[in-house]
Structure formats: structure tokens, C-alpha cells
Amino acid sequence: MTYTIGETAELLGVPASTMRYYDKEGLLPELSRGAGGRRAFEDKDLEALKVIDCLKQSGLHISEIRQFMQWYQQGDETLKQRQELFQNCRTSVLEQMEQLQRTLEIVEYKCWYYEAATSLGSEQAVIDLPEDQIPARIRGYRDRLEV
Amino acid sequence: MTYTIGETAELLGVPASTMRYYDKEGLLPELSRGAGGRRAFEDKDLEALKVIDCLKQSGLHISEIRQFMQWYQQGDETLKQRQELFQNCRTSVLEQMEQLQRTLEIVEYKCWYYEAATSLGSEQAVIDLPEDQIPARIRGYRDRLEV
DNA sequence: CCTTGACTTGAAGTGAACTTCAACTGTGAC
């Protein structure tokens, strides 16, 4: 069972032009061709596209993903490199999550701030709010009232 | 108390060129100038730079951050818009965290997979591993062994 | 006063990841 590039695009929600680009960049080294030189995507190629997406989400560049695919093609002698790559991905994803958590805390403070401001009718009213009317989870950001 | 662009760059770890760019793009509308036309960063400008970073992390484009700064300058009549903006930011950050969580699960599967492969000496050995030797937290990804 | 070095500007350049274009070819439904 194979899929055309259009079917694959539909299936994965990735534009066909993107997949041609990935192919050209060597991210789909095992992709075979069918009638008339058309790309014939097999299940393993769909799998590869999912892994590409995962590696992209982890913050890898196209060139690094190409490197991974080259290692994959070289077989068991590159297992160590591939293991290391995914360990680095893991660290990177965890760092991104921590960063996002810090961002969320600021955003939630701002949500509270503007909610209070709209219901009180002015920013000044929020700035003048007595300490004990500020929810505990937000108090740490009291010194960031500006803007 | 004011800081030069160089001091501010040092303080926040943001290149001076980036802050000039933000200024040019209207992201620092209240930034004042000191002797010789030099930018004089006050505490509120540092605060603004932190908010810019937060909004960027949330996924806003420069043009959207500029819009926010314009609303800020217009005062209390734009409180509603600013509240809505931060609510959208919150949704967007939560979605990013969910996406990252899904990525992490795949990455952790791959970590397990390559760890097993390196210790067993080959990928085939992992593929041949009996079901009951696969940790429960990973079993859901069994069908993604390829690549 | 003079020099050093941090600042100023507008304009041009960069890098990454696509996307679009133009010209062409082959497939498959009628």
C-alpha cells in the first residue's frame, strides 16, 4: 500500500510542497518512486514524517534531522549517536516546558491584572488595590504592575 | 536612574541591535532620549522589554506586540482589548504545553528504544523484544518502532 | 584639546524554512 504525495499531504496535514522540500533536503532518504517517477509513500515514510515533526518540535534544524536520517541509514553502528540525539531532545523539550511555565505565570498574572482593571474600570484602581485583595498565586508579580 | 542601551543589553541579555530594532518597530513607544540623542532606558522600559519577551514566547508577532503597545498608550479605553489579548496568550501557551507534552512522550519512547538497542547491540533485538519486557509507560508507542 | 569608544541612523544583508512559479510529463477516467 502506497500513497501519492497528495494523499499523504491530506493524511498528515502537511503541504505537499513541504514534503517535496524535505525530500530534496534528504529527510526522506528511503522514499521510493512509482509510475511516472511519482513519489510513493509507504507506512515507513509516514512514520519518518512523524519523526521529522517530533524532531522539529524538539527544536532541531533540518540539517540535524538530515544527519539523524543518515545515521539511521548506516544501521546499528550509529545507535549510540541516535540515542544521544534523543537524550538531547529530551533535555531540550524539558527546558522548553520550563520556559513555557515561566511565561504562563506572567501571562496569568496579566490576565488577573486586566480582569481586575476592566471590572474596576481603570488600571490605577488595580495599582491602588490593597495587598490583601491580591490572590496569593499572583502576589509574586506585584512589582511588575507597569505595562 | 536610567541605563544606556549597552547597560540594558548586559542586564537583560538581549543584544543592543535587537532593542534598536524593537524601538524602530514601535515596541518601546515611551522610550526617552538623553544627552546626544542616546536612548535612556528607565525601569518601565526594562519592564516593557520583559513583557515583549513574554508576548514573543506566547507566539505573538512583532506587529501584534506593537498593537498591544499602542493600546497601552491609549489608556483605560483599551483595557478590554488588552485583557482579551492575554486570555488568548494563555490559551496559546497552554496549547503549546500540550503539544510539547505529546512531543515529550514520543521522545521518551525513542530514548527507551535506543537505550534498549544500544544495550542489546541492535535495533532488531528491540523489535524482537517480547511484549512483557516493554515498560508500561512506553507500550503505547510499540507500533511506531520504525526509524 | 584630543582621542577612544559607545552611541546614532538608514540601508542592506542574513538564515531558516518553506512557498510559488514556470515549464513540462505522465495517469487515468471517459
Place this chain on the structure above:
DNA sequence: GTCACAGTTGAAGTTCACTTCAAGTCAAGG
């Protein structure tokens, strides 16, 4: 057979957020 349409290619274009450059100004220490 024919014809629309999905696919092919290399090259050029796009977008975004900076970054670098070139040419000039100004402040402050010696």
C-alpha cells in the same frame, strides 16, 4: 484517443526577526 489534473523539476520568491554595515555624532577621561 484525449484531456484534465496531479505529479515532476530547478529556480526564484517570501516571510520573519533580526544582524551587520557604513558613515557619522557625541561624551567623558586623560
